[in-house]
Amino acid sequence: MTSYTDKGPKPKYGKFIAFDHLTFYVGNAKQAASYYVTRLGxxxxxxxxxxxGSRKFAYHAVKQNKIVFVFVSAYEPNEKEHGMHLMKHGDGVKDVAFAVEDLDNIVIRAKQKGAIIIKDIWEESDFNGSVRFATIQTYGDTTHTLIDRSLYRGSFLPGFVNLPKDELGHKLPGIKLDFIDHVVGNQPDLEMESTAKWYETVLQFHRFWSVDDSQIHTEYSALRSIVMSNYEETVKMPINEPANGKKKSQIQEYVDYYGGAGVQHIALNTQDIITAVRNLKARGTEFLQVPDTYYDLIRKQLKNSKVKVAEAIDILQELKILIDYDDNGYLLQIFTKNMQDRPTLFLEVIQRRNHNGFGAGNFKSLFEAIELEQEKRGNL
Structure with a gap:
């Protein structure tokens, strides 16, 4: 496991502030939005x-604190781009949008470095002000939309109308997810390095953390991962690829079912993972299970560690929340089962206590849990 201390020179122009929102292409945006409202709070x-006045597409946006997801479906039977995307990939993340400063210079640099510009800078306005955008291609069919909303004071973006509160959602227990911690992209074998290089060259991101297959493997499968980050380290994009093992890794299963590279999971940060997971379970969200032996081992290991976990291990065990730590702090994390029938996209809930890693200590347990699910699907 490698943590990188050299961020490289601070970019002279352009700044990535945070994840702005994620756009999902789905078959039925109204129902997908409803699922995230009722099941995920x-x-x-x-x-x-x-x-x-939007004649081609329906957009339903949902929000939890700083997290915004937008679900898009097409109205017309012969709408090609959305239809082909859906047929190939199934429901999934099409666009990862970033809030930026100095959009013009970010786009100029991207062009100079050979980025594919899907849509050059454009502007949209309504009575709440105006927003400037540009969209560029990243891995697979995924895109990044760069958004400058400094002159806008509406609740989301021009052209959208606000929705009333959901009566059912308010009767259910609150979840307290705060912001997008990271968004993970799976690549076909041997494409991780070139994708990481793209983020370095085009967006001036740097390598933040990485692991290879000697560190992350089970008896059956393995992965390699590089986490790319903006200079301020407010945006983290882990890039995974499968490594050879005895059987098919979950990364390869993803690539097979998604039809290439794409967003594998979205990590949502919380300050109170116990309440979040209890209430998500009460709403019917399903999580991957790890065996109780995992917690026997953790109890032993923590006895010799400087780190004191504030949460009761018994409760973490009951909820099947994973623990990863070093000498400075720890993180708690848990992963949902797939969010759709295809074994592609899932979510992570993560709580950090002075720990900036990505749960490398848990990868083996997580992989084994995923392999149990893969075996049920006949894909191991």
Whole structure:
């Protein structure tokens, strides 16, 4: 496991502030949004569709604190781009949007470095002000939209109308997820390095952390991962690829079912993972299970560690929350089962206590839990 201390020179122009929102292409945006509202504690945010003058697509945006997901479906039977994407990949993340400063210079640099510009800088306005955008291609069919909303004071973006509160959602226990911690992209074998290089060259991101297959493996499968980050380290994009093992790794299973590179999971940060997971379970969210032997081992290891975990291990065990730590701090994390029928996208809930890693100590336990699910699907 490698943590990188050299961030390289601070970019002279352009700044990535944070994840702005994620856009999902789905078959039925209205129902997908409803699922995230009822099961995951999001609130309806706003809508764009036929009634607002959007003739080709329906957009349903949901929000939880700083996390915004937008679900998009097409109206017309012959809408090619969305339809082909859906047929190939199934429901999944199409676009990872970043809030930026100095959009013009970020785009100029991206062009100079050979980025594929899907849509050059454009502007949208309504009575709440104006927003500037540009969209560039990243791995697979995934895109990044760069957003400058410094002159906008609306609740989301121009053209959207606000939605009323969801009556059912408010009767269910609150979840307290705060912001997007990281977004993980899976690559086909031997494409991780070139993808990481793209983030370095085009977006001026740096390598933040990495592991290889000698560190992350089970009896059956393995992975390699490089985490890319912006200079301020507010945006983290782990890039994974499968490594050869006795059987098919979950990364390869993802690539097979998604039809190439794409977003594998979204990590959502919370200050109170115990409440979040209890209440997500009460709403019917399903999580991967790890065996109780994992906690027997953790109890032994923590006896010899400087780190004191504030949460009761018994409760973490009951909820099947994983623990990873070093001498400075620890993190707690748990992973949902897949969010759709295809074994592709899932979510992570993460709580950090002075620990900036990605749960490398848990990868083996997590992989074994995923392999149990893979075996049920006949894909191991």
């Amino acid at each position: 999001f609130e309806p945010l706003c809508y764009k569709g036929l009634e607002t």
